[in-house]
Amino acid sequence: MFEIVEMQSKHVEDAAVLEKLCFSMPWSESMLRGELENPLSHYVAALDDTGRLVGYAGMLSVLDEGYIANIAVLPEYRRRGAADALLNSLTEYGKAQNLSFLTLEVRKSNAPAISLYRKHGFSVEGVRKKYYEQPPEDAYIMTLFLKKEM
Template structure:
């Protein structure tokens, strides 16, 4: 069984390890510590398995009535089990609790699996950010949903 909860500073190293495993240009460990200690707009949810291992996370910045998803990642062994969707649903619920009106995110134009998940959750295409990803200059599709 997977449980979902807010991330704490004690989770930073485990979340960073997932970030490094999943993304070609991962955030630094210090960036996650900064998110937990200095960024009052940062909110993170973690997915924890029944052995108490963090297997996924979703981060967002909530500024006034806008929520921007910063990163969503699930370890390869946890994919295809609805964990990413559940993380996003928890992020949406938290955003609604905080009176957010609009949630947005960027996703690689080649990441069709993620795009399909976001569309399933009600996100619409909003535009393209040319050369957004620094590792290969890939474009990002901006997606948004009214909450």
Template sequence: MIVDIRDLDREQVIEAISALEAELFGRGAWSEASVRQELDAPARTYFADVDDASHIRGYAGFWYDGDDAEIMTIGVGKAYQRQGIAAALLGRMIAEAKAQGAARMLLEVRVDNVPALALYERFGFQRLGLRKRYYQPEGIDAYTMSLDIARPHIVGFQSANATREETAQEEGERQ
């Protein structure tokens, strides 16, 4: 179940996210102090996926202060990956960013993170550019990606007829 982290015990959230950071990101993980600082920063929105016992299996958050919402992080414990948690968290962030008035969602992702790239592309994110040696201390490059959330997007398959109908409708609106 996806919940706003403000509805959970703050110290347990910080402890759980710190532990997941260490499990998932090794030397590049946020420390407990970094997690605390991030959650205290202005204009942040964070969600967690919790089980029935309120154990945090995954977390995600974004920053929004203007037209663009910037995804800060998404992490799902290794034991819970490939179960749709990251997709649920991403979907919730997109919906919340749109509700807050964001027109676009941005992110950086490691060029070698194939599952994350597939997830973002499935949601309609497009690659904008490349940031050399963005992820430290490993020096891994990052793709920058963007999603226009002002317009509805389709996750999954769409019929060719629907695409042609939308194109015809848009052409009619421009005339």
């Protein structure tokens, strides 16, 4: 079980280490600090029972739209439900903020992440050609509609 807490500046160093482990173009500590200071952003951290940051996720809300910017879990803590808990937390936040949908981009080859998003009700709504660099790859745009009438 993981505790999901709002991310604070004391978590940023560990989140930057996690970024380097997970992504070819990682966000730096200063980029992460900028996100925490952005009133439109909402970031959550997954902590283990010792309080260690094992994963984090964040989103930006613009009007009634939520853009999930990142979600990552330490390799040795994967397949234990941390991403499920982080994504549930962002979805609850989105509903509480009365957002119409949550959307994100994901590499076409990222089967674990695509499976995670499908499990949470996201569907592929489009493709962004050559969205990623290092290596170049298309992105799926995946969206979870939060309001029934959409």
